[in-house]
Amino acid sequence: MRFEVTILGSxxxxxxFNRNPSAQLLNVNDRYYLIDCGEGxxxxxxxxxxxxxxxxxxxISHLHGxxxxxxxxxxxxxxxxxxxxxxxxxxxxxLLEILEIQFKYSQTDLRYPINFFAVDPENPALIFENKDITVETIILQHRIPCTGYKFTQKERLRKINRQKVEELGIPIDYIPLLKRGIDYTDAQGNVHLAADLTSDPDKPRSYAYCSDTICxxxxLDQIKGVETLYHEATFMHDMLQRAEETYHTTALQAGEIALKAGVQQLLIGHFSARYRDLMPLLEESRSIFTNTQLAIESQTFTL
Incomplete structure (x- = not known):
């Protein structure tokens, strides 16, 4: 199952410096989910x-432009x-009011409906689910109300051992039952265990997107144990006072958060315009959490 994110802006x-404002495209089993939508x-x-x-x-995480x-x-x-x-x-x-005003004064009557769901910036909640994923809000601490989002795969069905199934001549229409763990009884009354004809599904993966927040x-509890964490790292740690004044995080702090949350992979982004070269931010974060990557435009990360 495809579960990957492409960085559109960081x-x-x-x-x-050829870096666009925040935007990411999450691909879950070839369904697209856009996370934030900065200019361009x-x-x-x-x-x-x-x-x-x-x-x-x-x-959309919050209403900074x-x-x-x-x-x-x-x-x-x-x-x-x-x-x-x-x-x-x-x-x-x-945000709904902003959209309605824009379309009102441009006299734009969209040909398609917008289903708008207001998120609660104070209480984490499950806000969406389908057959592939669930989406929960993460309550961040920024200058204005801001929520991150946690995307978690649904548990998959068991994997079929096609060679064994074909050798036993099990009907194709029984395969969905095997995937659900239901044993198969052949015409002679022999029971073939689903556990012997299948293997465990891949472990559900999760992705947490933490846009703008002070450390x-x-x-922390809302992102514990996710496989991949995207976390803003606007400044280096020598700019800690500026980070705190603007309710942002340093690259060092992002590494500390990843370490304490027990994640497997950290992506850092939302880089300040003061940094043309991003390697010092990467090195600073890696000094705490080794498996850190820069969220660079065009790059796709398997989650």
Whole structure:
């Protein structure tokens, strides 16, 4: 099952040094989920070969412009390109008013419906699920209400040993039952255990997206044990005072959070415009948590 994220933008505040503001595309079994939508996101989708029409769910963390100013443009382009299927948007309650005002004064009547779901910035909750994943909010600590998102795969069915199944001549229409752990009895009354004809499914994986937050540790329990954590690392630790003033995190702190949360892989992003060279931020984070990667545009990470 495909479970991967492509970085569309990793700059904080403004686009600079060929880095765009925050946006990521999560691919779960070839279903697209857009996480934040900074300025230029639709151009990034085109640049990296993703069809925006395939996006059905958008998750916005908060209402600082570098996380949502690309949304109106994306939604408008989908309208102009003939989209008719609904778009589900999850984000802060005032975002709906922003969208409605934009479309009202541009006299735009979208050809497709928007299903808007306001997230609670104070209490973590399960906000979405389908056959593939669940999505929960992560309550972050920023200058304005801000939520991260945790995407968790649903448990899969058991894997079929096709060679054994074919040797026994088990009917194809019985395979779904074997996957559910139901034993097979042949015409002679012999019982063939599902456990012998299948293997354990892959362990469900999870991805936590922590956009903008001060290092408060209050959300640590919400991200414990995830396979991959994306965490902002706006500044290096020598800028700790500035990070605290602006409610951001340093690269060193991001490594500490990953270590304490017991994650397997850390991606850092939301880099300040003061850093052209990002290697010092990577090295600082790796000094605490070795398996750290830079969330660089165009890169796809298997989660």
């Amino acid at each position: 700059s904080s505040a403004t686009p600079i 996101t639709q151009l990034q989708l085109i640049r990296y070969g993703f069809k925006a029409q395939r996006i059905e769910h958008i998750f 570098d996380h949502y100013l690309g949304l109106i443009g994306l939604l408008s382009s989908l309208h102009l390109n003939g989209r008719t299927k609904p778009m589900s948007i999850f984000g802060p309650a005032p 408060s540790w209050t959300y």
